[in-house]
Amino acid sequence: MKFASLIGVATFSLALLSSVASASIIKYDFTDVSHLGKSDLGRVTSFTEDGLEMTVKAMQRRDGGWKNRGHVIEDGLRRNARGLGVASGQHDNWEIDGSGRREGLKFSFDTEVHLFGIKTWFGDHNDDWNLRVKSDGNWSNIFKDKDVKSFRAGDIKGNQFIVWADAQNDSFSIKKFMVKTKSMVSVPEPGSLALIAFGLAALVTSRKKLV
Numbered sequence: 001m002k003f004a005s006l007i008g009v010a011t012f013s014l015a016l017l018s019s020v021a022s023a024s025i026i027k028y029d030f031t032d033v034s035h036l037g038k039s040d041l042g043r044v045t046s047f048t049e050d051g052l053e054m055t056v057k058a059m060q061r062r063d064g065g066w067k068n069r070g071h072v073i074e075d076g077l078r079r080n081a082r083g084l085g086v087a088s089g090q091h092d093n094w095e096i097d098g099s100g101r102r103e104g105l106k107f108s109f110d111t112e113v114h115l116f117g118i119k120t121w122f123g124d125h126n127d128d129w130n131l132r133v134k135s136d137g138n139w140s141n142i143f144k145d146k147d148v149k150s151f152r153a154g155d156i157k158g159n160q161f162i163v164w165a166d167a168q169n170d171s172f173s174i175k176k177f178m179v180k181t182k183s184m185v186s187v188p189e190p191g192s193l194a195l196i197a198f199g200l201a202a203l204v205t206s207r208k209k210l211v
């Protein structure tokens, strides 16, 4: 093999890259607030973390379906109770509660993500929450009456998630919402690494011969 063609092999093999999936966890932390007390974020708001935008809507269950009603409330009053809730009217509490109309928060993404975990704050010992997920265009109820404050999802895939309260005595807020995204990164293929090694070895040999 000629010297020039050996350089060609080495250069060409560098271009042999393949794409592999790499997962990263994105945390939306609603306890990280600087204000004290109530901040009314309106019916629809959004948060961006690590370049991923998430839309959050206040929801109410009406006539058997979910409607964008009420306001998203960011509670900054007490350190351990900070989080996102829903206020449906002037006298309604700041939490997601099932007293009167059932409330929930809808978290939406442009693309499908994997739910990694949800952290909630409970008002008292009998609180629990429910999860509804939209995946491939279909809604399904994932579970009801989850009385876990720090929930690890395993592998729940979707692009919309509703966390909601279903009973008079349920009242909670959401401290953290965490998702896992898969992005593609380029790495050299093992085969091309071998080619580079071969190219370089051959290069060294031929340089020696030239001397």
Ligand SMILES: [Ca+2]
Residues within 6 Å of the ligand: 085, 086, 087, 088, 092, 093, 094, 095, 096, 097, 103
């Ligand atoms: Ca409420």
Ligand SMILES: [Ca+2]
Residues within 6 Å of the ligand: 128, 129, 144, 145, 165, 166, 167, 170
């Ligand atoms: Ca319940």
Ligand SMILES: [Ca+2]
Residues within 6 Å of the ligand: 123, 124, 125, 126, 127, 169, 170, 171
């Ligand atoms: Ca309760």
